[in-house]
Amino acid sequence: MQLKNDSNSYGWLHVLLHWWTALAVVGLFALGLWMHDLDYYHEWYRTAPYIHKSVGVVLILTLIFRFYWRLNNGVPNSIETHKSWEKKLAKLMHWLFYGLIFSMFFSGYFITTAKGQSLEVLGFIAIPATLTGIENLEDIAGEIHELTAFSIIWLAVLHAVAAIKHHLVDKDRTLLRILGR
Amino acid sequence: MNNLFKSVSKFGRNTALIATIAAASLTLPSLANADDYVIDTRGAHAFVQFRVKHLGYSWLYGRFNKFEGEFSYDAAKPATNKIKVDVDMTSLDTNHAERDSHLAGDKYLNFGKYTKASFVSTAYKSTGGHTAQVTGNLTLMGVTKPITIEVEHIGGGSDPWGGYRQGFEGRAVITPKDFGLDMAAKLGAAAAQVELLLSVEGIRKK
Numbered sequence: 001m002q003l004k005n006d007s008n009s010y011g012w013l014h015v016l017l018h019w020w021t022a023l024a025v026v027g028l029f030a031l032g033l034w035m036h037d038l039d040y041y042h043e044w045y046r047t048a049p050y051i052h053k054s055v056g057v058v059l060i061l062t063l064i065f066r067f068y069w070r071l072n073n074g075v076p077n078s079i080e081t082h083k084s085w086e087k088k089l090a091k092l093m094h095w096l097f098y099g100l101i102f103s104m105f106f107s108g109y110f111i112t113t114a115k116g117q118s119l120e121v122l123g124f125i126a127i128p129a130t131l132t133g134i135e136n137l138e139d140i141a142g143e144i145h146e147l148t149a150f151s152i153i154w155l156a157v158l159h160a161v162a163a164i165k166h167h168l169v170d171k172d173r174t175l176l177r178i179l180g181r
Numbered sequence: 182m183n184n185l186f187k188s189v190s191k192f193g194r195n196t197a198l199i200a201t202i203a204a205a206s207l208t209l210p211s212l213a214n215a216d217d218y219v220i221d222t223r224g225a226h227a228f229v230q231f232r233v234k235h236l237g238y239s240w241l242y243g244r245f246n247k248f249e250g251e252f253s254y255d256a257a258k259p260a261t262n263k264i265k266v267d268v269d270m271t272s273l274d275t276n277h278a279e280r281d282s283h284l285a286g287d288k289y290l291n292f293g294k295y296t297k298a299s300f301v302s303t304a305y306k307s308t309g310g311h312t313a314q315v316t317g318n319l320t321l322m323g324v325t326k327p328i329t330i331e332v333e334h335i336g337g338g339s340d341p342w343g344g345y346r347q348g349f350e351g352r353a354v355i356t357p358k359d360f361g362l363d364m365a366a367k368l369g370a371a372a373a374q375v376e377l378l379l380s381v382e383g384i385r386k387k
Binding site: 040041111113116135139142 | 292
């Protein structure tokens with residue numbers, strides 16, 4: 001299997017990026033949902049958010065790399081049997097994912113930094129606070145973070161159902177391609 | 182003047198006294214006045230703060246940045262002194278964004294349901310030259326309970342800009358469980374109670 005994408009198939013790096021993103025998004029969602037309800041003295045109260053933030057930052061860094069990879073390397077053409085509305089919808093879906101995941105980073109960043117604390121991740125990175133002093137910024141950011149998270153998960157469900165439908169009903173290569181076949 | 186008569190009729194149950202005061206106020210208004218003051222929140226010479234023990238090892242301080250209130254003060258007739266303060270709970274600030282969000286949630290102060298707190302005094306009892314006990318009703322998270330605030334009169338007099346001010350510091354200890362927030366169950370016995378630290382400077386109404 002080749003490193004780079006070509007017009008018919010994904011390279012292994014893009015396949016890896018895709019499944020890493022899927023795993024990270026679902027994992028971050030589950031962890032976020034769970035840790036949101038932890039109270040102060042829970043033994044995971046400090047660790048869970050730290051893992052959440054660290055994975056989140058790694059996800060954003062890989063997403064930035066994914067953009068770079070996409071721009072330099074292109075993606076395979078749409079499968080020809082797909083209807084034109086399916087192609088458009090799939091494209092829209094991808095860009096929605098990118099936009100929403102990016103906005104998750106910013107809303108998450110403000111939940112932590114709205115009062116001046118820096119966002120510390122991975123044991124050695126501290127992203128400093130920038131915008132502070134906006135009233136209730138952390139609460140607004142929290143609302144956006146939650147709403148966006150649920151939107152992403154609903155989109156992901158749709159995305160997965162569509163892939164399975166292409167595999168089982170249309171019997172095309174949509175799902176196989178992103179598995180590296 | 183409306184406020185004055187309200188305050189007089191509220192605290193002076195004796196009609197003869199009211200008549201006397203009313204008569205006196207006609208001739209010598211300055212003697213009969215319990216002056217009304219507006220708490221100087223605009224200049225931020227007032228603070229609604231609290232502290233609670235963290236793990237039993239240290240004090241954690243927080244404050245509410247938005248509130249407003251008024252008080253009446255008469256050094257000669259302390260029994261007529263009174264105060265009312267309304268606090269915007271959502272202005273909570275513990276200098277830590279994640280903690281403020283956590284406290285805003287329904288496990289703690291529940292800003293989704295309760296955004297206001299208020300204190301209205303019911304009695305002022307002088308306990309010394311500069312000290313007093315103010316009792317009154319605290320409404321917090323929809324529950325109203327009486328509390329007592331230990332008050333110290335810090336000072337008062339003319340300010341450099343043509344106004345007249347009085348300043349006080351108050352301390353009270355409350356048990357949030359009384360208002361439906363069981364701190365001990367969530368944060369341990371050392372955090373069962375919360376101290377309120379209230380610093381108030383008022384500008385006399387003209």
